[in-house]
């Protein structure tokens with residue numbers, strides 16, 4: 267009998283597991299993919315909100331695609347419980363799905379706030395496609411509106427940037443005394459705050475929201491702060507954090523910490539149950555411990571490792587790196603790894619542009635970085651990629667550490683000298699290149715609309 271795989275969740279972790287199983291299995295198995303929503307990528311939602319892509323393009327596969335892969339899809343259906351002792355999952359309509367192995371890729375959910383007004387029309391979290399539709403609907407579609415963001419973290423800012431690009435008036439309220447407290451240190455956050463003020467964004471840090479109340483006029487609201495001031499808004503976005511969806515494994519014997527605990531094969535404490543993506547607490551590249559890194563690259567890598575092992579291979583994961591890269595109203599902000607340390611760092615800052623570069627060292631190895639600079643600056647983007655590569659490959663830089671300390675803007679020479687690029691090329695999850703997946707939604711093909719900078723990025727001839 268063909269092996270039966272059940273995958274819960276059709277986000278990047280579930281989808282990558284599914285394609286990896288099909289790529290690597292020696293005999294064709296049965297795959298059932300269950301998801302409460304549909305197959306789509308949350309990280310594409312900002313482009314939909316900003317009006318840059320139609321709603322259909324957030325989807326990562328249509329019926330024809332799943333049929334081609336011979337995957338049975340149960341979309342719009344929820345798993346109510348996992349019976350790991352009987353190797354079966356139960357859907358919310360009572361249907362039972364038996365499995366030989368199970369992948370839990372249920373992601374995380376946005377948290378709410380215990381304040382008055384969170385249920386008003388036009389107050390929404392922004393984690394799902396449905397939330398994105400609600401935000402667009404509040405205050406009348408895409409036309410100019412005023413939006414207040416509660417929470418100045420990574421996800422809040424991704425949506426804020428989309429709203430700003432759409433031409434909306436935006437405000438952000440943050441309880442900490444700086445924006446992006448889990449992504450930037452205090453000095454770099456100050457540069458971002460000054461930049462935001464210059465772009466017309468209302469920034470309120472060290473501010474606590476007391477309530478959201480109806481304002482004057484149809485659909486209008488006011489975000490009341492504890493200091494007595496109020497922010498007017500047509501829509502309010504709650505972006506105060508996310509939490510892994512662990513409910514399904516309660517009482518199953520699957521061990522949890524911050525997330526579902528997995529080893530370097532993405533296997534949980536129950537051997538035929540795997541977990542991947544935002545819901546999983548897996549190997550951390552830098553600490554050697556385990557961590558929840560709720561970001562897309564981790565979900566993709568986790569999914570591939572889980573899929574490979576479910577397909578019968580023995581694939582081990584080297585661990586995820588915390589990567590945050592963000593366009594904040596045309597200011598590129600990025601941080602990697604142990605960016606918060608300040609004992610052994612190299613620093614360059616220029617407030618007027620602004621530019622900020624912090625490199626964090628452990629001996630002669632880079633273990634963290636913060637970068638701020640103009641979003642369209644190709645040199646800055648190249649440097650960002652090279653620093654990430656140096657951290658990911660944990661390259662010992664020897665004398666190049668001193669060179670970088672003296673010449674912090676010349677990443678290229680240490681990058682070339684350390685051969686980080688060839689080390690990265692060997693770091694494939696499954697030991698082989700992924701096969702071409704083709705276009706997976708309504709036969710869509712890419713439309714080439716290069717912007718004026720395109721040739722400078724990819725051209726092979728001098729301009």
Ligand SMILES: Cc1cc2nc3c(=O)[nH]c(=O)nc-3n(C[C@H](O)[C@H](O)[C@H](O)COP(=O)(O)OP(=O)(O)OC[C@H]3O[C@@H](n4cnc5c(N)ncnc54)[C@H](O)[C@@H]3O)c2cc1C
Nearest residue numbers: 275277278279301302309345372373543544560561562565
């Ligand atoms: C607006 C937005 C922008 C983002 N931008 C970025 C970015 O720029 N860079 C980045 O690295 N990350 C970004 N992220 C985060 C990234 O999208 C997540 O880390 C990623 O989606 C996690 O993938 P996942 O497969 O683990 O979970 P998810 O994508 O959350 O998928 C989980 C799936 O499980 C389903 N599910 C849950 N419970 C059940 C159940 N009981 N039964 C059936 N199905 C269930 C859900 O419906 C969903 O389909 C962004 C997120 C959002 C919301």
